[in-house]
Amino acid sequence: MIEELFPPEVRVVRADAEMASEPLHPQEVSDTARMAPKRLAEFRLGRACARRALAALGYPDFALRNDEARVPIWPSGVVGSLTHCEGFCAVAVGPHSQLLGVGIDAEPRRRLKTRILHRITSDAERQHLASLPPAPGESDWGLLLFSAKESFYKCYFPLARRFLGFRDAEIEFLPEEGRFHARLVAHDAPSAAGRRSASGRFGIDANHVATGVALPAR
Ligand SMILES: CC(C)(COP(=O)(O)OP(=O)(O)OC[C@H]1O[C@@H](n2cnc3c(N)ncnc32)[C@H](O)[C@@H]1OP(=O)(O)O)[C@@H](O)C(=O)NCCC(=O)NCCS
Structure with missing residues (x-):
């Protein structure tokens, strides 16, 4: 499913069971002092995926630290993002x-509660979701929209350094193509390197839904 999420220049690595026991880079260990066991486990898995992905791009043994806003500091020349949830961890990296x-x-498959859907969508978005055919594999458009907004935010924030609420951007799905568009609707939100919208793709498997957003340099 993760192969479908990005254009070919993006390398995606999903964690497997063996990666859970991989040690952290010594410089990453210093970031874990106050982590509870569950958080430490997901952090380690994310770093193991990142190590593999970065080695493939020519950056072996890179210590992936986060900045004060929790944004990963990738090697210069690389952009990337990571996600972890129950049963799923993956990293996407590509050339700057x-x-x-x-x-x-990524999100564990579930039906998003109506209360939450209302909190994260505009009236127009809910009308859009209601007009769509059933979501693939009996998944939930609301959950896919939630994930699409999180992916958009992870792409947007490192460029704009501005927090976005869930109603500051809107999602439109193109169901037949497995894609979506995300666009800023908060007029006071700065652009991300001149862009106010981005395209993304979604994927679904038995246990998870996942989304990816890539902003081409062009
Ligand atoms: C930041 C956020 C997106 C992270 O999601 P999450 O639910 O904690 O879980 P995920 O596992 O999918 O992602 C966590 C990873 O994202 C990365 N991350 C965290 N904050 C980030 C940010 N501001 N920008 C980019 N990446 C970020 C980190 O690598 C983090 O993992 P790590 O701490 O182990 O390195 C989420 O917690 C959040 O703050 N959301 C509110 C803002 C939002 O999504 N608005 C929608 C606007 S349309």
Whole structure:
């Protein structure tokens, strides 16, 4: 499913069971002092995925630290994003020469509660969701929209350094193509390197939905 989320210049690595025991880079260990066991486990898995992905791009043994806003500090020349949830961890990286940014998100499959859907969508978005055919694999458009917004945010924030509420951007799905468009609707929100919208793709498997956003450099 993760292969479908990005254009070919993006490399995606999903964690497997063996990666859970991989040690952190010594410089990453210093970031874990106050982490509870569950948080430490997801952090380690994310770093194991990142190590593999970065080695494939020519950056072996890179210590992936987060900045004060929790944004990963990738090697210069690389853009990337990571996600972890129950049973799923993945990293997406790509060359800065071709991409301004990427965002990835995964969620355990479930039906989003109506109360939450209302909190994260506009009236127009809910009308759009209601007009769509049933979501693929009996998944939930509301959950896919939630994930799409998280992916958009992870791509947007490192460029604009501005927090976005869930109603600051809107999502439109193109169901037949497995894609979506995300666009800023908060007029006071700064653009991300001149862009106010981005395209994304979604994927679904038995247990998870996942989304990816890539902002081409062009
Ligand atoms: C930041 C946020 C998107 C992270 O999601 P999450 O539910 O914690 O879980 P995920 O596992 O999918 O992602 C976590 C990873 O995202 C990355 N991340 C965290 N904050 C980030 C940010 N501001 N920008 C980019 N990446 C970020 C980190 O790599 C983090 O993992 P790590 O701490 O182990 O390195 C989410 O917590 C959040 O703050 N959401 C509110 C803002 C939002 O999504 N608005 C929608 C606007 S349309």
